[in-house]
Amino acid sequence: MSDNLSEVMAPHLLGERLQQARKARGLTQQEVADKLGIVRTTLVAIEKGERKVQPTELVEMSKLYGRAPGDFVGRKANVTPFVPQFRLPPGEQGVTETELLASATELESLAEDYVVLEQINGRPLRPSFPPVYSLDVPGMNPDHLGEDVAAAERTRLGIGDGPIPDLRALLEESMGIRVFYVELPPRVGGLFACNDQLGACIAINRKHPPQRGNWSLAHEYAHFLTTRYHADVDLVHGSWGKSAAERFADAFAKNFLMPRTGVTRRLSESIQAHGKGVTIADVMALAALFRVSAEAMFRRLEELKRLPFGKWEELKKRGFRPEQARQSLGLASLAPSQPMLPLRYRLLAKNAYEDRGEITEGQLAKMLRMDRVSARLELERLSLLADSAGDEGYEPVDLPDLSEPVAS
Numbered sequence: 001m002s003d004n005l006s007e008v009m010a011p012h013l014l015g016e017r018l019q020q021a022r023k024a025r026g027l028t029q030q031e032v033a034d035k036l037g038i039v040r041t042t043l044v045a046i047e048k049g050e051r052k053v054q055p056t057e058l059v060e061m062s063k064l065y066g067r068a069p070g071d072f073v074g075r076k077a078n079v080t081p082f083v084p085q086f087r088l089p090p091g092e093q094g095v096t097e098t099e100l101l102a103s104a105t106e107l108e109s110l111a112e113d114y115v116v117l118e119q120i121n122g123r124p125l126r127p128s129f130p131p132v133y134s135l136d137v138p139g140m141n142p143d144h145l146g147e148d149v150a151a152a153e154r155t156r157l158g159i160g161d162g163p164i165p166d167l168r169a170l171l172e173e174s175m176g177i178r179v180f181y182v183e184l185p186p187r188v189g190g191l192f193a194c195n196d197q198l199g200a201c202i203a204i205n206r207k208h209p210p211q212r213g214n215w216s217l218a219h220e221y222a223h224f225l226t227t228r229y230h231a232d233v234d235l236v237h238g239s240w241g242k243s244a245a246e247r248f249a250d251a252f253a254k255n256f257l258m259p260r261t262g263v264t265r266r267l268s269e270s271i272q273a274h275g276k277g278v279t280i281a282d283v284m285a286l287a288a289l290f291r292v293s294a295e296a297m298f299r300r301l302e303e304l305k306r307l308p309f310g311k312w313e314e315l316k317k318r319g320f321r322p323e324q325a326r327q328s329l330g331l332a333s334l335a336p337s338q339p340m341l342p343l344r345y346r347l348l349a350k351n352a353y354e355d356r357g358e359i360t361e362g363q364l365a366k367m368l369r370m371d372r373v374s375a376r377l378e379l380e381r382l383s384l385l386a387d388s389a390g391d392e393g394y395e396p397v398d399l400p401d402l403s404e405p406v407a408s
Helices: 011-024 029-036 040-048 055-065 069-073 097-121 142-157 167-175 210-226 244-257 260-274 280-290 294-303 311-317 322-329 343-355 361-368 372-387
Strands: 178-182 188-195 199-205 232-235 405-407
Touching: 011 040, 011 055, 011 069, 011 097, 029 040, 029 055, 055 069, 097 178, 097 188, 097 199, 097 343, 097 361, 142 210, 142 244, 167 178, 167 210, 188 210, 199 210, 210 232, 210 244, 232 244, 244 294, 260 280, 260 294, 280 294, 280 322, 294 311, 294 322, 343 361, 343 372, 361 372
Parallel strands: 178 199
Antiparallel strands: 188 199, 188 232
């Protein structure tokens, strides 16, 4: 190992990587300083890049963090830390850069813990990523390209034009994308980042309604398919929507979640069944079936010319409340919130603690982002998982009223 680490890695980048690895291990600066035999202020200076780390110190820190020294100083392509990539564009309002970077740090920490659990269990993730789609296709604008790529992905995944019962499971199991549901600033729908060490990682705002979360997940998936190694922030009604990449992502999400042929065919079947024009009940049933918001489905049908343009805005002015309509129709709501951590992550943590004895109860709780009591309860739930059965998919229901025609 070089005695001059600054020649291998810029001190501020090395410091950031060391800080993120320390946090992922749940260690305080004081705890690490005590192990290294240095004062805490020295460690602070190292993590800020103000003081060069000595080779012996790097070796000791690598041991403490469960990593190899090369993970910190290697020059492998696309291992740029997530956090420095997240920067707000000038003039963006409603979320501070401090909030954004804190969220990005949490996403990176969760991804690092995931990798550690895979290493402990000897179960590395073997992602199956599709080729990157180009955004620069002659004669194609971002909106049309989004529709084409959405159709291509549905074909590749073998899901036809029907509803997607569980998008998170599809992305995790079919491709190996790491998806977390965390608390993000209110105007942030999701975050995406990818590098060769941690893979493709998405954080979705768990405070948002599940339909909005589904949209954000599809939106970030679009960035994974195109600008794979460029971090993205999905800002709700943000000005970033003006860029070609964001226009593509929105078009992809719309067509991936609500494919033209699937939506129109099911709508036609409903109309034929009751013999009326398009009703509010038809639209609400479609929104529930395709797991999107009422607004998204109304606007989609307006775009497909199955509803008059402006119908959604007209209903809003009349005081239309989608949740009341959903309850009146007996339509099942989506789960109020997804688990923060993927099921595979939680099972790896359980195995690392109970079967392999590689982590302590305290480390288990930190990795599960719970206190110890909650972590014990989670272990019980995971143990019972094999005996539980259930289907959280959409169940058809008989629609009562709300038969007001909204289009002939």
